[in-house]
Amino acid sequence: MRVDELETPVPVVDIDRLEANISRLQSYLDEHGIANRPHIKTHKIPAIAQMQMDAGAIGITCQKVSEAEVMADAGFNDIFIPYNIVGESKLARLMALAKRVTVSVTADSAYVIRGLSDAAQRAGLTLTVLIECDTGAHRCGVQSPQEAAELARLIEELPNLNFGGLMTYPTSEYTDSFVRETRTLLADDGLQIERVSGGGTPAMWQVHVHHEITEHRAGIYVYGDRLTLRAGSVTLDTCAFKVHTTVVSRPTPERGILDAGSKSLSSDLHGLDGYGYICEYPEAKIYALSEEHGHVDFSACERKPEIGERLTIIPNHCCTVTSMFDEVVGMRGNEVEVIWQVTARGTVR
Ligand SMILES: Cc1ncc(COP(=O)(O)O)c(C=O)c1O
Structure with a gap:
């Protein structure tokens, strides 16, 4: 079937570009001796995660326990969940997962760390916990190297936990100094920081200048979107993901109406002007x-x-778009090659 025969709106991935994007980042990270641990929340499709593993990734990253459960069911056995996991039943699910596959998680408070230790004791296993550090994003993360060192010591003190290093998102100009200071503070405790996990697609080609980073988590790089076009880390020629739509109305000479709205393109703006880039009409604005x-x-x-x-x-933010569709079409040339189920769709717990 030809792609232009598909009903719209439909998300379509150019497989040649997808493969090239996966291999380009893998080669770059290999060249600089940085491990690749792609974030699969962008696509939520096991077959694409497998392509990333086949290219050389050391494991995958999932944002939520339920997303990781889907990936474990699909056979992935080294999963990082860079998230504060809070609440009895989620912790119980995390421990059940950790009995099946290798899992590491993050924490940025004593509260979360104590919860992980209690749950790991009950489950009779040892869990690897990294400290999330805020190096400029102002989302989660400890605010200072002193706090990071304090929590690292707590992880080492409490039963059934293993200090796994530091994590940050996104990798920034402050990352290296934050890591170095924490390392100095922990030297007397005999605690090593072996793993430093950074992330993000916008600055992915600068990861090598951050000498403290040992692994990188990029998600969007497989597809590309308008956010990463703005950042300059992908180009129009490397964007693999587009939503195909149809003009359904031309009520005025200037206005056109598409069959894709917020349920197909998502309302994410992130400071961009308009809700997507129309490849055939670059000057048009989805206002x-x-x-x-x-x-x-x-x-x-x-x-x-x-x-x-x-x-x-090209949508503003591909991750929110894929999470709204049950299926994503993979095309080669102009032909439909595969229809992927977005298996981990809806896994937000
Ligand atoms: C913790 C974490 N790591 C990695 C990523 C991947 O970054 P990007 O979406 O820029 O590829 C994200 C994205 O939100 C994230 O939240």
């Missing part, structure tokens, strides 16, 4: 979304589309 309609201003375009014309859109 608003209703659930099933994309509102486009074509006034800046010399040529304007007809009703029925198919358009391809």
Whole structure:
């Protein structure tokens, strides 16, 4: 079947580009001796995670326990969950997972660390815990090397835990000094920082300048999107993921309406102007979304589309888009080669 015969809106991956993206980042990280631990929350598809492993990844990253459960069921056996896991039943699920596959997690508070230790004791296993450090993103993470060192000592003191190193997201200009200071603080305790896990696609080609980083977690790099285009880490020629849509209305000479709205493109803006890049009409602006309609201003375009014309859109943020579809189409040339189930879709717990 040809891709232009598919009903729209439909997310489509160019497999040649996908393969090239996977191999390009792997080669770069190999060249610099940095382990690759891709974040699979971008695609949530075991077959693509397998392509990443086959290319040389040391394991995968999942954001939630339920996402990791799906990947463990699919046969992946080294999974990092860089997340604070809170609550009895989630901790019990984490321990059940850790009995089946190698799992490491993060924590940024004594509360989370104590919960992990109690659950690991009950389960009779030892869990590897890394400290999440805030090196500029102002999301989770300890705020200082002193706090990181204190929590590392707590992990070592408490039963059934193993101090696994430091984690940050995204890797930033502050990462190396943060790690070095923490290392100095822990030297007297005999605690080594062997693993430093950094992440992010926007700055992925600069990872090698951060000499403290031992492994990298990129997610978006497999697909590319408008956020990473803005950052300059992907290009229009390497973007592998597009939402194919159809113009369903031209109510005015300037306005066009697409069959893809917020339920297909997601409402993520992240400071971008408009809700996606229309490849065939780069000057057009998707200025608003209703659930099933994309509102486009074509006034800046010399040529304007007809009703029925198919358009391809690079969304602002591919991760939120894939998590809204049951299936993603893989194409080679203009032919449908595979239809992947987004197996880990909806795994937010
Ligand atoms: C903890 C963590 N690591 C890695 C990544 C991957 O970064 P990116 O989406 O820029 O590829 C993310 C993305 O949100 C993340 O939250």
